[in-house]
Amino acid sequence: MTLLRWILLALALGLASPAVAKRGVTVTLSRAGGGDWLIDYAFAWRSPVWFFPRSNLDLDSKPWRQQSWTVETPGVTLERAGRYDVLHAAGGAALTRVRIRMKPFAQPLIADYTPALAFSDGGLAFYSDHFVVSPLASLAVARKLPADLVHQYVEQVPVTWTVRDPGHRLLLLGKTTQGLASVRLRDSDAYLYSGSAPVTATPAFAGVIDAGLPAWIRSELDDLTPRIMALYAERLGKPKGGRPMALIAWQGAEKPGWSSGGSVLSGMVVMQISGQRALTRDPAVLSHMRWFIGHESAHFWMGQTVNYQSASESWIMEGSADLLAVRAIDRLTPGYDSRGALQGEVDDCLKLNGSREPLGTAGERGEHHANYSCGALLGLAAEAAVQKRGAGADFFTFVRGLIDANRKDGVVTTEDWLARFRAVTGDAALTAEVRGFVAKGVRDPRAFWTRVFTATGVKFHAAGEGLILDPVS
Numbered sequence: 001m002t003l004l005r006w007i008l009l010a011l012a013l014g015l016a017s018p019a020v021a022k023r024g025v026t027v028t029l030s031r032a033g034g035g036d037w038l039i040d041y042a043f044a045w046r047s048p049v050w051f052f053p054r055s056n057l058d059l060d061s062k063p064w065r066q067q068s069w070t071v072e073t074p075g076v077t078l079e080r081a082g083r084y085d086v087l088h089a090a091g092g093a094a095l096t097r098v099r100i101r102m103k104p105f106a107q108p109l110i111a112d113y114t115p116a117l118a119f120s121d122g123g124l125a126f127y128s129d130h131f132v133v134s135p136l137a138s139l140a141v142a143r144k145l146p147a148d149l150v151h152q153y154v155e156q157v158p159v160t161w162t163v164r165d166p167g168h169r170l171l172l173l174g175k176t177t178q179g180l181a182s183v184r185l186r187d188s189d190a191y192l193y194s195g196s197a198p199v200t201a202t203p204a205f206a207g208v209i210d211a212g213l214p215a216w217i218r219s220e221l222d223d224l225t226p227r228i229m230a231l232y233a234e235r236l237g238k239p240k241g242g243r244p245m246a247l248i249a250w251q252g253a254e255k256p257g258w259s260s261g262g263s264v265l266s267g268m269v270v271m272q273i274s275g276q277r278a279l280t281r282d283p284a285v286l287s288h289m290r291w292f293i294g295h296e297s298a299h300f301w302m303g304q305t306v307n308y309q310s311a312s313e314s315w316i317m318e319g320s321a322d323l324l325a326v327r328a329i330d331r332l333t334p335g336y337d338s339r340g341a342l343q344g345e346v347d348d349c350l351k352l353n354g355s356r357e358p359l360g361t362a363g364e365r366g367e368h369h370a371n372y373s374c375g376a377l378l379g380l381a382a383e384a385a386v387q388k389r390g391a392g393a394d395f396f397t398f399v400r401g402l403i404d405a406n407r408k409d410g411v412v413t414t415e416d417w418l419a420r421f422r423a424v425t426g427d428a429a430l431t432a433e434v435r436g437f438v439a440k441g442v443r444d445p446r447a448f449w450t451r452v453f454t455a456t457g458v459k460f461h462a463a464g465e466g467l468i469l470d471p472v473s
Contacts, residue, residue: 024158025050027131031165031194032101039069039100039131041087045157046094047135051142053149054130055084056112058105064115068105073098081142088139106251108272113191113263117249117270120212123168123195125247125270128161165194171208171245189266191247205229207246214250216281217273217289221248224290227332228297232324235396236403240305240410241267244297248272253279260285262292266304269296290333291341294325306403306412312360313414315438319375323383323395326376342380343469348373350445350466358441360414377449378421378434384457385425398424414438430455 028040043050058064065085071078075090076098089095104116104124117125135155136142146152163170171193197208205226209218229244244267251274258275271292278285298321308316322345330338352362352370362370383395390397402420406412414435422431434452442448449467453460459470 024160025133026160028162028164035103037102039102041098043095045135048092048094049086049088049136049139049142050095050133051084051086051136052133054112056109058107058109064105064109068103070101072101081139082145083147084142084145086142108261117247119195119197119210120250121195121197123193123197125191125193127191129189131161132159163192163194168194168196170194171199191268191270193247200226202226202230204233206243209248210250212250214279217278220286220289224332225293228294228328231328232297232301236301236400239300244300258285260288264296264299290329291325294328295321298324301403302399306406306410309411309413311363314363315359315371315375316412316417318371319379320399322372322376323379327395339469339471345373345376346467346469349377356441356443356445359438380458381452381456382421382424388457389424425456427455
């Protein structure tokens with residue numbers, strides 16, 4: 001977590017001192033008509049230059065704010081300084097109030113969240129962190145800032161973000177504010193929806209699924225998304241941060257083929273779908289959407305309710321989310337080929353780990369898929385072991401034990417996972433071998449998985465250079 005996030009979180013939790021709060025920044029976003037919005041900044045902290053820590057470029061490698069924002073306050077300029085967008089006043093005067101006219105930018109960025117999700121009925125969802133600013137002494141300082149700010153001392157101030165859109169429904173962090181003129185956010189990492197679309201709401205889920213989506217896609221999402229959320233909540237307990245939220249937008253069919261993109265952030269899953277191929281029912285599109293919803297929704301529990309401690313442990317979260325998605329989709333959608341999905345994980349893990357390097361360094365090697373596939377196979381072994389111990393036990397049982405044992409500190413380490421694995425297998429030697437696979441690698445991945453599957457009870461057989469999962473009776 002960056003210093004910026006720590007301070008914003010401290011403010012959200014009431015940990016910032018009143019003196020600091022009085023020196024903060026308020027950002028007010030209001031509808032201006034004609035598709036435009038107004039952004040009003042009020043700076044209680046006096047500084048001649050304010051920069052945007054999130055200043056990634058669009059997919060054409062161009063600054064997106066300069067395409068979307070027009071400064072209306074005389075004497076104030078928005079420009080690119082080095083790697084960052086900055087606001088500054090002529091003559092080096094301290095900024096006090098700045099008004100900006102914005103045409104929402106709904107195109108993807110490189111390695112960052114889309115600034116605005118556009119829904120076909122005119123609704124919009126804004127990513128609040130793109131409005132956060134921090135003070136600097138000069139433009140010269142801005143031009144020297146590195147891409148990674150984690151180890152840089154940059155003065156931070158609390159930011160309060162307000163949206164005013166009378167007559168429209170506002171949706172934030174799973175809660176609607178129908179009939180209210182505005183909503184205030186003090187922790188910036190969230191999308192806020194403003195529009196007129198009906199909200200799909202259940203005790204376990206709230207979201208906006210674009211009415212403009214092809215009918216077959218909307219039908220699938222309307223049916224599956226709330227049921228997956230309810231299943232996870234039933235089997236894994238209450239997620240951290242309250243009721244999860246989803247925003248699923250249709251981006252049109254102007255381009256051939258189909259595409260989907262999305263991400264998960266605190267308490268929210270976001271998805272964008274587009275392309276001509278998506279207009280008619282397509283098995284590949286359907287399969288991907290189901291997996292996406294299942295996998296990303298699982299991260300509300302394995303990734304947010306509890307998370308890993310270091311990047312070397314991302315296999316715990318990604319592998320768990322993969323296997324949870326397979327089990328959830330298998331339970332909720334008749335005819336789903338769960339064995340085929342898991343066989344893909346076996347094939348992928350054996351291929352990617354053919355280097356015999358540690359699973360814990362897969363990301364460093366660029367083998368990110370190993371965290372998903374090999375992590376899922378370790379989960380499959382844990383599931384087989386726990387099933388031996390009690391009727392009706394499954395992977396949800398194993399994961400629930402991990403979550404409940406670590407809710408207090410919110411962290412699941414490799415040692416936490418291995419302790420749970422040893423408890424369900426009762427096999428110290430096997431646990432040590434799995435620890436070696438994660439930390440040191442193995443000489444023969446195929447032989448390693450053969451031993452793990454055999455010891456835990458995963459049904460399989462050898463075939464050539466690979467391993468084939470057997471049908472489950």
